Amino acid sequence: MSAPTTAEAAPPAGGGSDPVDLAGLPVRPAPHPLRWAAGAVVAVLAAMFLNMLVTNPAWKWDVVAEYMFAESILNALWLTVRLTVYGTVIGFAIGGVLALMRLSRSPLLAGVAWVYVWAFRSIPLIVQLLFWYNLAILYDRLSFGIPFGPAFVTFPTMELISPMTAAVLGLALHQAAYAAEIVRSGVLSVDQGQREAAAALGLPRGRQVRRIILPQAMRTIMPTAGNEVIGLFKGTSVVYVMALGELFYRVQVIYNRTGDVVPLLMVATLWYIVLTTLLSVAQFHVERHYAKGSVRVLPPTPLQRLRSAGEALARRTARGGPAPRGGTP
Amino acid sequence: MSTPMVEVRGVHKSFGALEVLRGVDLTVGAGHVTAVLGPSGSGKSTLLRCVNHLERADRGYVAVDGELIGYRRGRGVLHELRERQILRQRAAIGFVFQNFHLFPHLTALENVVEAPRFALRRPAAEVEAEARALLDRVGLADKADVHPRRLSGGQQQRVAIARALALRPKVLLFDEPTSALDPELVGEVLDVIRDLAAAGTTMVVVTHEIGFAREVADTVVFMDGGRVVESGPPAQVLDAPRHERTRAFLDKVL
Ligand SMILES: Nc1ncnc2c1ncn2[C@@H]1O[C@H](COP(=O)(O)OP(=O)(O)OP(=O)(O)O)[C@@H](O)[C@H]1O
Numbered sequence A: 001m002s003a004p005t006t007a008e009a010a011p012p013a014g015g016g017s018d019p020v021d022l023a024g025l026p027v028r029p030a031p032h033p034l035r036w037a038a039g040a041v042v043a044v045l046a047a048m049f050l051n052m053l054v055t056n057p058a059w060k061w062d063v064v065a066e067y068m069f070a071e072s073i074l075n076a077l078w079l080t081v082r083l084t085v086y087g088t089v090i091g092f093a094i095g096g097v098l099a100l101m102r103l104s105r106s107p108l109l110a111g112v113a114w115v116y117v118w119a120f121r122s123i124p125l126i127v128q129l130l131f132w133y134n135l136a137i138l139y140d141r142l143s144f145g146i147p148f149g150p151a152f153v154t155f156p157t158m159e160l161i162s163p164m165t166a167a168v169l170g171l172a173l174h175q176a177a178y179a180a181e182i183v184r185s186g187v188l189s190v191d192q193g194q195r196e197a198a199a200a201l202g203l204p205r206g207r208q209v210r211r212i213i214l215p216q217a218m219r220t221i222m223p224t225a226g227n228e229v230i231g232l233f234k235g236t237s238v239v240y241v242m243a244l245g246e247l248f249y250r251v252q253v254i255y256n257r258t259g260d261v262v263p264l265l266m267v268a269t270l271w272y273i274v275l276t277t278l279l280s281v282a283q284f285h286v287e288r289h290y291a292k293g294s295v296r297v298l299p300p301t302p303l304q305r306l307r308s309a310g311e312a313l314a315r316r317t318a319r320g321g322p323a324p325r326g327g328t329p
Numbered sequence B: 001m002s003t004p005m006v007e008v009r010g011v012h013k014s015f016g017a018l019e020v021l022r023g024v025d026l027t028v029g030a031g032h033v034t035a036v037l038g039p040s041g042s043g044k045s046t047l048l049r050c051v052n053h054l055e056r057a058d059r060g061y062v063a064v065d066g067e068l069i070g071y072r073r074g075r076g077v078l079h080e081l082r083e084r085q086i087l088r089q090r091a092a093i094g095f096v097f098q099n100f101h102l103f104p105h106l107t108a109l110e111n112v113v114e115a116p117r118f119a120l121r122r123p124a125a126e127v128e129a130e131a132r133a134l135l136d137r138v139g140l141a142d143k144a145d146v147h148p149r150r151l152s153g154g155q156q157q158r159v160a161i162a163r164a165l166a167l168r169p170k171v172l173l174f175d176e177p178t179s180a181l182d183p184e185l186v187g188e189v190l191d192v193i194r195d196l197a198a199a200g201t202t203m204v205v206v207t208h209e210i211g212f213a214r215e216v217a218d219t220v221v222f223m224d225g226g227r228v229v230e231s232g233p234p235a236q237v238l239d240a241p242r243h244e245r246t247r248a249f250l251d252k253v254l
């Protein structure tokens, strides 16, 4: 580098030093001593925490390892995942319809949607689940036919509403009430001008909603919806009241037999953490997708950020000097 | 005289107790450009919005190319049209907003393609070729795949004009198309409108650009307090206004 000796001097005031040379100088990033201090504190705390987990034999990590991938646990996990997927998909489908009803100009539709949301937000999920589970006590046969008229087909309630059906029904209907409010807030967050522009172009109603309003509403919907899905995923554990073999029910059954309460709870916890992490990653990418066009430049993904930080560090250590201006591309 | 392209008769509109339009009449001949001037709050935007039925007039009617907008004439009554029919009518009326209202999640090209494709159901290939030609016409051929947020205000407004043109409307309505723009970007949008005027497009332009109105408009309409105070050729309304209020307004803006 051909930095002149005058580089350390003040900016060119009269005509002494050459402005081109100053413009070409590398930039030394501002120091962040507090960040380093905070980082050190966090590192020490994390080390203490890990030490606590590893050195205490009461955690019985061997038992955890034994059950982590046991077939019964994996089957239970699969059921939990299925319940989550059904609850999410059906819940948000119904919720979306409810939100549109609530926003429609028809007072009847809006009223019905409001009552639904009110009712299903008022009833605790566990009560609702038990209610569906016990539907057979109220009505032992279910028929499909003309209202108040003859029935075409009739089923025994017990057969139609299995514990699995009852669980999915309960979770989905419960989720729908919350999803309706999330979708509605998303739609309300879209600038009024967007709907007006779509209407002025003569786009059909359905197209306005699907192509113009909902994709923009997703920006607002996604963060809350992500919360809801993760909540539902862990919330599926309440279906243990119906003796359905999902993850939480299964570990209870096992530790009641073996007595290894803590290790088995740890197995469940680890699986909940793993899947929640996957969901969070998925959420990040979906959000990024819907940010398209809403921000001028998309923020980098954590991977990209890690990579560019690594490259910057490598460059700095290689040169032994400050990073060049402009950072990484 | 043949049927006018746009005919507004006795339109009244109130928002609650506020009477915004108090009986507006307006006639725009085919291929003519009408500039609407008037102080803020005089009801210019509301009038434009009544023309394509974004606002429903309380009284009076609007017809475009002889077709009643928003209603069907019955015996002694006007039947309100269904939303679907109104949407179909709107496709014949281009609207350009002050704040563009481009769809931010769609590229410039997708913005232009959307309406002819899904409001008029025209074939994709044909629509896309035409959309590219329109973007070229407003000088943005190279921005087809860019999202609106990455365009300057003037470029966004030109995409919005291309989007409105894509429906091959019978009339184009502009609501202060340059008011949201930095001064140096106004010219590029006015140039596009000027070209459209030269090509014989029927337009109603609400504007505060008096010079532009003088140059491009066939008719200048001055509105105040929800009424048309006077209208006529630019030379008459702008240079020799008959009404005191027109004179006062022009003194202020010139
Ligand atoms: N949806 C609405 N609800 C209530 N009042 C409204 C509504 N739209 C417009 N107004 C009122 O109607 C009056 C006329 O509004 P309009 O937008 O038509 O004026 P304008 O002539 O376009 O003014 P500007 O030059 O500021 O755009 C204003 O007083 C405004 O506050």
Ligand SMILES: [Mg+2]
Residues within 6 Å of the ligand: B044, B045, B046, B175, B176
């Ligand atoms: Mg206005």
